[in-house]
Amino acid sequence: MVSLTPGRAGFRLVVRAWSRRWCIRAAAPVREAITLAVRVSASRADTRRGHARRVRGRGPGRVGRGQARAVVGQAVAGAVRGGAFGRVRGMGEQSRVVEIYTDGACAPNPGPGGWGAVLRWGSSEKDLCGGEATSTTNNRMELMAPIRALETLKRAPLVVDIYTDSVYVRDGITKWIPRWRANGWQTSGRQPVKNVDLWQRLDEAVRRHEVRWHWVKGHAGHPENERADRLAARGLQEAVAQSAGQR
Numbered sequence: 095m096v097s098l099t100p101g102r103a104g105f106r107l108v109v110r111a112w113s114r115r116w117c118i119r120a121a122a123p124v125r126e127a128i129t130l131a132v133r134v135s136a137s138r139a140d141t142r143r144g145h146a147r148r149v150r151g152r153g154p155g156r157v158g159r160g161q162a163r164a165v166v167g168q169a170v171a172g173a174v175r176g177g178a179f180g181r182v183r184g185m186g187e188q189s190r191v192v193e194i195y196t197d198g199a200c201a202p203n204p205g206p207g208g209w210g211a212v213l214r215w216g217s218s219e220k221d222l223c224g225g226e227a228t229s230t231t232n233n234r235m236e237l238m239a240p241i242r243a244l245e246t247l248k249r250a251p252l253v254v255d256i257y258t259d260s261v262y263v264r265d266g267i268t269k270w271i272p273r274w275r276a277n278g279w280q281t282s283g284r285q286p287v288k289n290v291d292l293w294q295r296l297d298e299a300v301r302r303h304e305v306r307w308h309w310v311k312g313h314a315g316h317p318e319n320e321r322a323d324r325l326a327a328r329g330l331q332e333a334v335a336q337s338a339g340q341r
Contacts, residue, residue: 191215194243194256196263197312197322198235199330206334207235210325211243212318222246223325225333235326236260237292244299254305259312259319268307271297 193214200207208225222242225235240256240263247254258264271293274280279287279294287293310316312323 191253191255192247193318194240194254195318195322196236196239196243196256196258196260197319197326198232198237198239198260199323199326200230200232200235201330203232204229206230206330206337207232208326208328208330208333209235209239209242210322210327210329211239212322212325213243213246214318220246221321221325223329223332225326225329225331227333227337231289233260233262234289234292236263237289237296239322239326241292241296241299244296244303244305247303250302252303254303255308256305257308257310257316257318259310261309264307264309266293267296267300 195212196210198207198209206225206227207230208223210221210223213220213222224238224242236258240258243256244254273282274287274293275297279290281287310319312319
């Protein structure tokens, strides 16, 4: 928003650039562009209309408010073309979007397991991993990855894109969990939901944000998925090594 306010006249001409993709990169170039283009002032000379407004430019003459807005609008457009405004990733709406890539591993299944997650927020990244040396399952590790990643986020609400190669996680969170919750965390066959402790924990973590789920094919060369896979393997190895060291 650019505001020009003459001191005594109390007249404010406001030009607003409403766009989520644009933000002010530097205020000074905008002011310079508008100062060179127009000079806004107010006049009380026309008593029939009350406070008459005029804009004195480089040439003589008076213009009305509509024309003044047009002139200032052109000045702002020129400032945009000149670089005073720019498309800045990571600000405004974009700053609320977090990307999370997750994976789980188990060797053997069931057996010791690990999970990994890659968090990306604009130009910032964070790797997470962990594991269990006791007997667990691949599905539990696939669940732990998004749970721990979401629990790491301190700000809320955020828009979160989660990428998983687990059909179990994708279908569970997008299709099954509303019915499980309505049925008292039982399946349609009135059986207890497997891994219910983790599903409830994931359900709680998701409620704090706007989460969009995406499925990617595992071991298909997706860079972030491969990275999450390596983190899961590292989490498994570290858990096993730590357990062995405690014996």
